[in-house]
Amino acid sequence: MASLSGLRRREAVAFYLTISPWLIGLILFTAGPMLISLYVSFTDWDLLTAPTWVGLDNYARLLDDPRLWQSLKVTALYTAAYVPLELAGGLSLALLARPRLRGIGIFRTLYYLPSVLSGVAFVVVWLWLLNPRGGLINLMLAQVGIPGPRWLLDPQWALASLILMSVWGWGRTMVIYLAGLQNIPAELHEAAAIDGADAWARLRTITLPLLTPTIFFNLILSLISTFQTFTSAFVATDGGPLDSTLFFVLYIYRQAFQFLNMGYASALAWLLFAIILALTLIIFRSQDFWVYYAGERAE
Amino acid sequence: MSDADTAHESYLLAPRGWALLTRYALLTVVALLFVVPLAWMAASSLKPEYQIFASPPVWWPSPPRWENYVEALTQLPFARFAANTLIIAVGSIVGHLLSCTIVAYGFARLRAPGKGYLFVVLLSTLMLPYPVTMVPLFIIFSRIGWINTFAPLIIPTFFGNAFYIFLLRQAFKQIPLELEDAARLDGATTLDVLRYVILPLSLPALAAVAIFSFQSSWNDFLGPLIFLQDQSRYTLMLGLSFFRGTTQINWAYLMAASLVTVIPVVVVYFVAQRLFIEGIAFTGLKQ
Structure with missing residues (x-):
């Protein structure tokens, strides 16, 4: 800092002053807690008595905990189905609601509407829609002579039901795609159309390649959020039936706040962190192979 | 749009x-x-x-x-839940607006060594899953007697939020530097610049942050579930989940209660939907 002139130096001081709330918060509510969590993960602690140091025991326990593997399986299956569905579904909605037709704003507004009610109310509405006896979906199926499954109450169907529910939240991805679509020059489409390219060819050769940065962004968002799925599992099924919807975060929650295994829960949380970090890094690395940034790279 | x-x-x-x-x-x-x-x-x-x-x-x-x-709304003290939720929501909006504006200004306008590096740190915290910090936060907050108070849900908002800081920074960066320089020549301090130049020109972005903050605190479930224990402290979402957990579910009551709890977010969404959608689109564009 010594080399900075007085004015630059004052500006630097001002910068650190203005960002100090965030820096302090980062230490108090993120970095500090993470260090504590790391320490706690090497202990056995029920919060009531003093923590006892157990070394790597909690991490060793990860290896042969069948419920942990079940929760990883559930989370991975859900992610594998949800992420591609949301990416494709959101894009379809965006393409559908893309042309600036009269009244298009109303459709966009309605598509996004369920996304604002995320949380418990969202889940509760679906609990009722999927109710085996009086739920709308089974009543409609009955009208056409199909006996509906028991949805969230059936171990075979529970996870699939949660995936079905997520369709209702596609509006969020749609909005981001709509923004990305605005960046694609119309002249490209027009020139291709004059050369005889039909809508499908234009989608494949113009829209999709130019939209890859947006797809990338949605992919990251979607992945991080599915790995943190909690509310729907907690409210709709409480992990059941037969652990068929035991999501990873729900399992951490139980270990920490129901069984008071703070040490083991911390080890689980670090495992979650490692998984998300690894996936994010892999996807960031993969950008070179499939994400196209026109002109300069994003900042 | x-x-x-x-x-x-x-x-x-x-x-x-x-x-x-x-x-x-x-x-x-x-x-x-x-x-x-x-x-x-x-x-x-x-x-x-x-x-x-x-x-x-x-x-x-x-x-x-x-x-x-x-009948649904009197089975549980929903008025109490609504008041609790409102306190937390208003507190979060105030906290986020104050802290994120100042921090975003620094990132948008001021030059300093280490800034680029800190900005990367800011962006990477966007990807940090909350469950990673929820256990240690519970431990810390229970040590300092914050459990069963609204403090864990409000106080951290006064220390910024990576997503809102990012959103505001993008908005501030679009304001012409000349306006700020002119004010500085007239002797304005950084706070003056913020108050008289930056903020009046960023109202849509500030409104978007207020709306997002409102929506996320209104809909938050995991936070209240961990930090609030007494029924008298419950938020609407906790109350609703508790209501759903009662053994004999009366679906008409449950739907009535759910509908009432979502009305505020739906109304805010319809009133401000242009800001809402633009705010989201904005962050998606400028990744």
Whole structure:
């Protein structure tokens, strides 16, 4: 800092002053807690008595905990189905609601509407829609002579039901795609159309390649959020039936706040962190192979 | 959406004739998929008990049973829950607006060694899963007596939020530097610049942050679930989940209660939906 002139130096001081709330918060509510969590993960602690140091025991326990593997399986299956569905579904909605037709704003507004009610109310509405006896979906199926499954109450169907529910939240991805679509020059489409390219060819050769940065962004968002799925599992099924919807975060929650295994829960949380970090890094690395940034790279 | 997106819209390729008609038909069918569940929720909330499980489904409960609302909302202290939720929501909005504005200004305008590095740190915290810090935060907050108070849900908002800081920084960066320089020449301090130059020109972005903050604290579930224990401290979402957990679910009551709890976010969404959608679109664009 010594080399900075007085004015630059004052500006630097001002910068650190203005960002100090965030820096302090980062230490108090993120970095500090993470260090504590790391320490706690090497202990056995029920919060009531003093923590006892157990070394790597909690991490060793990860290896042969069948419920942990079940929760990883559930989370991975859900992610594998949800992420591609949301990416494709959101894009379809965006393409559908893309042309600036009269009244298009109303459709966009309605598509996004369920996304604002995320949380418990969202889940509760679906609990009722999927109710085996009086739920709308089974009543409609009955009208056409199909006996509906028991949805969230059936171990075979529970996870699939949660995936079905997520369709209702596609509006969020749609909005981001709509923004990305605005960046694609119309002249490209027009020139291709004059050369005889039909809508499908234009989608494949113009829209999709130019939209890859947006797809990338949605992919990251979607992945991080599915790995943190909690509310729907907690409210709709409480992990059941037969652990068929035991999501990873729900399992951490139980270990920490129901069984008071703070040490083991911390080890689980670090495992979650490692998984998300690894996936994010892999996807960031993969950008070179499939994400196209026109002109300069994003900042 | 803004007028700017007309620039990249092709009139040459706009759907016409049958294509236009099919497009509208498809738009409508899809819209129904998004709206029907809500209509079903509203219809169910007004049904007398014997119509709840009726097949074929009853769309117009007759006569509508408005008492469901009164009965549902008095089974649990929902007024208390609403007041609690409002306190947390208002606290979060104030906290986020104050802290994120100042921090975003620094990132948008001031030059300093290490800034680029810190900005990367800021962006990477966006990807940090909350469950990683929830256990240690619970431990810390229980040590300092914050459990069962609103402090864990409000105080951290006064220390910024990576997403809102990022959003505001993008907005501040679009304000011409000349305006700020002119103010500085006239002797304005950084706080003056913020107050008289930056903030008045960033109202849409600030409104977007206020709305996002409101929505996320209103809908938050995991935070209140961990930090609030007494029923008298519950938020609406906790109350709703507790209501759903009662052994004999009365679906009409549950739908009535759910509908009431989502009305504020839905109203805010409709009033400010342009800001809402632009705010999201904005962050998606400038990744």
